[in-house]
Amino acid sequence: MIRVSSRQDFCTREMEEIAASSVGPMSTTGSLPTPAHPREAEVIEVFRGGGAITRAGLAEVTGLSRSTISAVVTRLVDEGAVKVVGHDERDGRGRPTEQVAVDRAALRALGIDLAHGAARVVALNTFGEVLASRQAEHEGSPGARRRHELVERLLGELDLSSATPALRGIGLGISGPAALTRPERAPWSGLVETLQARFAAPVHVDNTTRFAAFAEHLAAGDNGRTTLHVRCYQGVGGAIVRDGALDLGADGMAGEIGHLPVEMPGMTCRCGRSGCLETVASTPAVLSALRSHGIVLRSPAELRAVLEARPPQLRGVLERVAHGIARALVLATTIVDPDEVILTGDLVDADDALLETIRPLVAESVGERFPVIPLDRGRLDAFAGATGAALVVLHPRRPGKDLFA
Ligand SMILES: [Zn+2]
Structure with a gap:
């Protein structure tokens, strides 16, 4: 069953056109695995901290019962994520006990990012370590078929084994909120079908901004925090991650900061x-703003040179962007109360000038009774979206609302 958004009234004409031009109805193929054992994460953490260990050792370190450890480890061994690597005969009694360890070469999650001028794929093991990754940049906005072919080519280059029994799932990051398009008619429906057929694994589709936010949040190391992530690329998206879990809201729209009003009167938005x-x-x-000031760029990649050259027209353009982001951040941080705000985007990636312009504006606007939230650039590289898409599959507290259930 595919979850269909109830927010169709919010669809734009552009999104309706995308949906209308898409491929045929989508179905869920392959059997969906049962959810991870609720104590699995604790066992994985023990494996992460050491090498081979016996089931008795796992029980001792985690404090979990032998039967719980047995249930967790048996499933992990059956899936191929954990393997028997030796035997412990030290006690000299009875038959030797097995030593088990995570198979670091076993593919556990795939992440795919279809946004921002490139397709990216990443393969992770049980620990979330990158086994392989590939990317291919493209000009403009290629159609669904071209993107589909690009992803298939990149997956081929990952040189994955034809059998991937340990694969728990695939995350597919798309531009914009997945909740706004009818999944059964969306441009990515054909790719989802292909992935499910090839890997016999569930595919989780969501806005790549949300996946990137998840990866950034986990990269901070301290998961007991709230991260508000804002991404300004072809569109402006946002996401909230609390305590190691993505906040989806009622309709998968939580954190969509790009559609907060910041100028009045303002330009018409695609929403x-x-x-x-x-x-x-x-x-x-x-x-467009730079063009109206006589600075014509052929691609976002040329922004860096403009920021370095600092032409006099740049200041006004940057200040308008900074005021807009600052207004939105003051509204959003008042409601969300995050520990940190992570900002990424073509302007931010190119230079610190925008961040440095925004910070004092936010500090002035929040007033004395509200804290100034730290605002920083992302910690991760361009693979944040793809990595987050795969991490959502691995993480024990992944979002409860999948498009496929
Ligand atoms: Zn809008």
Whole structure:
């Protein structure tokens, strides 16, 4: 069954056109695995901290019962994520006990990112370590078929074994909120079918911004925190991660900061409203503003050179973007109360100038009674979205609302 959003009234004409041009109805193929054992994460953490260990050793370190350890380890061995690597005969009594360890070469999760001028794929093992990754940049906005072919080519280059029994799932990151398109008619439906057929694993589709936010949150190391992540690329997206879990909201729209109104009157947004942050801070909006000041760029990659050259027209453009982001952040942080705000985007990736312009604006606007939330660039590279898509599959507290159930 595919979850269908109840927010169709929010669909734009553009999104309706995308849906109308898409491939046929999608079905869920392959059997979906049963959820991970609720204590599995604790056992994995013990494996992460050491090498081979017996089941008795796992019980001793975790404090879990022998039967729980047996249930967890048996499943992991059956899946191929954990293997028997030796025997412990030290006690000299009875038959030797097996020593088990995580098979670091076993593919556990695949992440795919279809956004932002490139396709990226990443393969992770049980510990979330990268086994292999590939990317291919592309010009403009290739159609669904071209992107589909690109992903298949990249997956081929990963040189995965034809048998992937330990694979628990695949995360597929797309541009914009997945909740806004009808999954059964969405442009990525054909790719989902192909992936499910090839890997016999569930595919979790969501906005790549949400996946990137998840990866950034985990990369911080301290998961007992709240991260608000804002990404300004072709569109402006946002996501909230609390205590190691993505906040989806009722309809998968939590954190969609790009459609907060920041200018009044403002330009018409593709969501149908006007003055949204996206009309100010997305890369197309920035390039358009620069163009109106006589700076014509052929691609976002040329932003870096403009920021370095600091032409006089740049200041006004940057200040408009900074004011827009600052207004949205003051609203969002008041509601979300995050520990940190992570900002990524073509402008931020190119230079610190935008961050340095935003920080004092936010500090001025929040007032004395609210804390100033630390605002920083992302910790991860361009693979954040793909990595997060795979980590969502691995993480024991992944979102409860999958598009496929
Ligand atoms: Zn909007």
